[in-house]
Amino acid sequence: MMDKPIDFYYFSGTGNTHLVVQRMGEVFKDHDISVKLFKIEDSRPEDVNPGHIIGLGFPVAELSTYDFVWKFIKSLPPASGTEIFMVDTLAGFSGGIVGPVREIVKNKGYHPTGACEIIMPPNIFYIEDDKTSKKKVKKGIKKAEKYAEALIKGKTKWGRVPLLSDAVYYTSLIGLKFTETKLNQRLLHLKTDGEKCSKCQICYKLCPINNILLNEDGSPKHLNQCQYCLRCTSFCPKGAIPCPVNYKGKTYRAVKAKELLPDHE
Ligand SMILES: Cc1cc2nc3c(=O)[nH]c(=O)nc-3n(C[C@H](O)[C@H](O)[C@H](O)COP(=O)(O)O)c2cc1C
Numbered sequence: 001m002m003d004k005p006i007d008f009y010y011f012s013g014t015g016n017t018h019l020v021v022q023r024m025g026e027v028f029k030d031h032d033i034s035v036k037l038f039k040i041e042d043s044r045p046e047d048v049n050p051g052h053i054i055g056l057g058f059p060v061a062e063l064s065t066y067d068f069v070w071k072f073i074k075s076l077p078p079a080s081g082t083e084i085f086m087v088d089t090l091a092g093f094s095g096g097i098v099g100p101v102r103e104i105v106k107n108k109g110y111h112p113t114g115a116c117e118i119i120m121p122p123n124i125f126y127i128e129d130d131k132t133s134k135k136k137v138k139k140g141i142k143k144a145e146k147y148a149e150a151l152i153k154g155k156t157k158w159g160r161v162p163l164l165s166d167a168v169y170y171t172s173l174i175g176l177k178f179t180e181t182k183l184n185q186r187l188l189h190l191k192t193d194g195e196k197c198s199k200c201q202i203c204y205k206l207c208p209i210n211n212i213l214l215n216e217d218g219s220p221k222h223l224n225q226c227q228y229c230l231r232c233t234s235f236c237p238k239g240a241i242p243c244p245v246n247y248k249g250k251t252y253r254a255v256k257a258k259e260l261l262p263d264h265e
Helices: 016-030 067-074 098-107 130-153 162-180 182-187 202-206 231-235
Strands: 006-010 035-039 053-059 083-090 111-119 212-214 220-222
Touching: 006 016, 016 035, 016 053, 016 083, 016 130, 067 098, 067 162, 083 098, 083 130, 098 111, 098 162, 111 130, 162 182, 202 212, 202 231
Parallel strands: 006 035, 006 053, 053 083, 083 111
Antiparallel strands: 212 220
């Protein structure tokens, strides 16, 4: 039961998952368990050490998670009995992630010990007011604390509802595939309003998949591989990257941009 160091790999678009993973990390440390946090977008799956306990954290997107997070999980090295646990954050419903991830890691030889889904404020479509968001974050972090304590005590489970989770998983894969299409990239194109942009380049630094490059004058150039983690729109200090699907153009962020920058920044 948590008698090895924990390597906790996570991605967070707008900060919800970051807060949950940070809090879990603190709880582990309070119990003298050594834990290191790694950002998935800055990590290579082949560097994952199956001699440690592995944690995975990510947001739910389109009923499962972002394609680049799937790729990381699917590329984890084989293991023989390495303990692994997961946590995700979501606005309301997933269905296509807990079971399918369990099958993937189990087939690679990991021992799945716990999975937990934590409701946090939505970061897309309808952005709640500050008071409602803060209340939800507080409740979510409390749940994260309890989950970490239960993991330490060995009182967690990573279950699976086979038919339902597979059906939702395949629905989600169709959604993720559609996200990649040219049509969708055109319909939902996130692009910078040159009049408002101050060329601070934070969007370029934050994009987890290098979908934002810089023009010669330092202004951002958005390519067509966006996976809609919403970092660029949410953290632009000038509000220069409007999100076409958000009600009244509001954006959400749970932390300051610097928390999500690569660790070497
Ligand atoms: C493109 C996209 C798709 C999402 N899909 C779902 C979903 O299927 N179900 C859900 O409950 N929340 C969904 N959400 C909401 C996020 O999962 C939720 O706000 C999460 O806590 C964000 O975490 P982060 O701040 O770490 O990125 C979606 C958000 C985005 C940006």
